[in-house]
Amino acid sequence: MMQKEIVFARQPILDRNEQLVAYELLFRGESKEDNLKSMRMTSSLLTGFLSNDYQSVLQDKKGYVNMDEMLIKSGAVDLIPKDNFAIEILETVEILHVVDRLEKYKKDGYTLVLDDFIANMDEFDRYLEFFYLFDVVKFDTKAKKIDEEKLVQIVESLRNFGLKLLAEKVETKEEYEKYKDLGFEYFQGYYFMKPEIASQKMMLPQKRSILELWSLGEDDFDVIVKKLAEDPKLSINILKLLNSSYFNLQKEVSSISQALAYLGIRNFKKWLLLMLYSQDGDDIETNPWLDIAIGRGHFMVQAASAFGLDMDKASLVGILSVFGEIMEQEGSKIARELPSLDKEIVDAIVSMDNPYGKLLQIAKKIEKGDFTSWQDEVSQFGMEVQKIASCYTEALRASNSL
Structure with missing residues (x-):
């Protein structure tokens, strides 16, 4: 599918006054065999968050996100807004293998x-040389190997490292009071609130496209731009990523090459890794919307070239218009979600009252098999009917060659 809905749960984290301070974003299954699926879900959600308004889920609170060794090593953390997310290092991670990255973060x-x-003391000794890396330690209050006799000693020792303590899986008032009396700052569990189900939608490119792009280097900028122009899903995602609050882009974007330059090749490749980890085991099916997006984008470029318009702008108008139809969004909503878009692109999508918008109207009519009703309208824009027909024929040829 071109569109994927990521369903997850968020569980509130409260302070000593029982005030909401954060959410843990939960994806993990009940068994260790689910860890790969869990990290795939984490990657999917982070990709969705980075391409959308994650504050609608976090509501100005911090989001705790699980990270395994693979994701830490990938550099994906570099793309995550540090003021909005906390990085949970899973117990399966060998800290020694990622200590340099954790020190950097x-x-x-x-x-x-x-x-x-x-x-217990075995666990304490395991992490003793690494406690300096962390800000918060989450205690599993339901673990079978808790050493109750050493609990106070361990808590005091962790406090000496300047660590804040969070009790998770708190299910009763007695458990809450026990860990509150021990001085814990944060609490999480069914006693306070069960996880809330939420979801995010994302556009999912094909693995092959992601792998091809990831294999290219910083000297292949033009090749990357060309491949992005041929993959509407990736183009949409890179635009939404740039418009996220993380980048806080102040300038208008009028082309894919401009978007890539703002993002940078290194960040782009880290983002590609997140996209790759998001994929399911099987390749994604071909979707008819993809063919429409590619064909419309090619037509817009061909027509823009023929009539002296900006080809990059025309390409984005074509691709974004299909995205709106897939997501069942009005053009005005797309414009709100991508505020850095060039005004001519926005006007073309929202009102179709400029030359780019007129080409978009023509493209939509031809796609529906209407080859006549638009012909009387094009002359006011200095366009020739025969040129339009030739552009559409050439666009079909280019699309079929991909």
């Missing part, structure tokens, strides 16, 4: 959380 101001800590 700590220095850069990320909140690092040690997940599923079990209160």
Whole structure:
């Protein structure tokens, strides 16, 4: 499918006054075999968040996100807004393998959380040389190997490292009071609130496209731009990524090459890795909307070239218009979601009252088999009917060659 809905749960994290301070975003299954699927879901959601308004889910609170060793090593954390997300390091991670990256993230101001800590001396000794990396330690209050006799000693030792403590899986008032009396700052569990189901939608490119782009280097800028222009789903995602609050883009974007230049090749490749990890085991089916997007984009480029218009702008108008139809969104909503878009592109999509919009109208009519009703209208824009027909024929030829 071109569109994927990521369903997840968010569980509130409260402070000592029982005030909401954060959400953990939950994807993990009940068994260790689910870890790969879990990280795929984490990657999917992060990709969706980075391409959308994640504050609609977080509501100005911090989001705790699980990270395994693979995601940490990928550099994906670099794309995550440090003021909005905390990075939970899973208990399966060998800290020694990623210590350099964690030190960098700590220095850069990320909140690092040690997940599923079990209160016994073996666990304490395992992490002793690494506690300096973390800001918060999450205690698994339901673990079978908790050493109750050493609990107070372990808590005091962790406090000496300047760590804040979070009790998770708190299910009763007695458990809450127990860990509150021990001085814990944060609490999470069914006693307060069960996880809430939420969802995010994302456009999902094909694996092959992602792998081809990821294999290219910084010297292949023009090749990357060309491939992006041929993949509407990736083009849409890169535009939405740039319009996220993380980048806080102040300038208008009028082309894919401009968008890629703003993002940078290194960040682009980290984002591609997140997209790759988001994929299911099987390749995604071909969708008829993809053919329409490619064909419309080619037509817009051919026609823009023939009539002296900006080909990059025309291509974006074509691709974005199909995106709106897929997501069942009005052009005005697309414009709101992508505020950095060039005004001519916005006007073409929203009101279709400029030359780019007129070409878009023509493209839509021809796609529906209407080859006549638009012919009387094009003359006011200095367009020739025969040229339009030739452009559409050439666009079909180019699309079929992909």
